[in-house]
Amino acid sequence: MLLILIALLAQAQPVFTEDFPSGSQVDLNQGFYVCETPNPRDTVDQLVEILDGNVRRDRADSLGCPFVFQPEHPHRVTVIDHTADICLDVRSSSYNAYCGREAHQLTIQDGSKRETVIWISLDVDYDEN
Numbered sequence: 001m002l003l004i005l006i007a008l009l010a011q012a013q014p015v016f017t018e019d020f021p022s023g024s025q026v027d028l029n030q031g032f033y034v035c036e037t038p039n040p041r042d043t044v045d046q047l048v049e050i051l052d053g054n055v056r057r058d059r060a061d062s063l064g065c066p067f068v069f070q071p072e073h074p075h076r077v078t079v080i081d082h083t084a085d086i087c088l089d090v091r092s093s094s095y096n097a098y099c100g101r102e103a104h105q106l107t108i109q110d111g112s113k114r115e116t117v118i119w120i121s122l123d124v125d126y127d128e129n
Contacts, residue, residue, distance in 0.1 A: 013097075014087045014090045014096075014097040014098055014099050015096050015097065015098045015099070016085065016087060016098075016099050016102050016104075017098065017099055017102060017121060018102065018104065018119070018121065020077050020080050020104055020106055020119070021077065021080070022077055022078065022079060022080055023076070023077065023078075024076070024077050025074045025075070025076055025077075026074065026075055026076075026077055026106075026108075027073070027074045027075075028070070028073075028075060028108075028117070028119060030069075030123050030124040030125065031067055031068060031069040031070075031123050032067070032068055032106075032117045032118060032119045032120075032123070033047065033060045033065040033066065033067055033068070033117060033118040033119075033120075034065060034066060034068050034115050034116075034117050035064060035065040035115075035116045035117065035118060036064050036065070037063060037064040037065060040065065040084070040105050040116050040118060041081070041083070041084045041105060043060070043063050043064075043065050043118060044084050044086060044103050044104075044105050044118050044120075045086065046059065046063070047059065047060055047063075047065075047103065047118060047120055048086050048088060048101060048102075048103040048120055048122070050122075051122065053122065053123065056120075056122065056123075060118075065118060067123075068117075073110075075108040075109065075110050076108065076109045076110075077106050077107070077108055077109075078107045078108065078109050078114065079106070079107035080104060080105070080106050080107075081105040081106070081107075084103070084104065084105035085102070085103070085104055085105075086102060086103040086104075087099035087101075087102050088100065088101040088102070089101045099121070101121055101122060102120075102121045103118060103119065103120045103121070104118070104119045105117070105118055106118075106119060
């Protein structure tokens with residue numbers, strides 16, 4: 001029975017902690033990277049591997065994706081590039097496998113301005129109090 005459960009967990013697609021459906025309003029209040037690069041997908045791959053926040057932000061800046069912090073400022077998601085979704089450090093609970101570290105590439109709209117941004121869970125400080 002235990003082997004069957006382990007096999008099912010191994011086959012299950014991991015669940016992302018954050019969901020950014022197209023057309024939704026999201027508050028990216030923990031910060032995100034605004035990309036002016038021709039291929040942000042390569043940048044997503046690089047940044048999610050850097051665990052140190054200061055090093056990650058310096059690297060993002062050098063790649064043309066500076067970190068932006070806008071507390072309590074909602075943005076409308078116009079497109080999420082699911083091919084750029086990254087799920088690392090997969091962990092298992094009783095019934096699910098979930099991402100311990102994740103990254104998403106989104107196109108957001110702020111007024112009339114559209115931007116390609118990268119959101120990385122490493123930049124989120126979940127207050128557990």
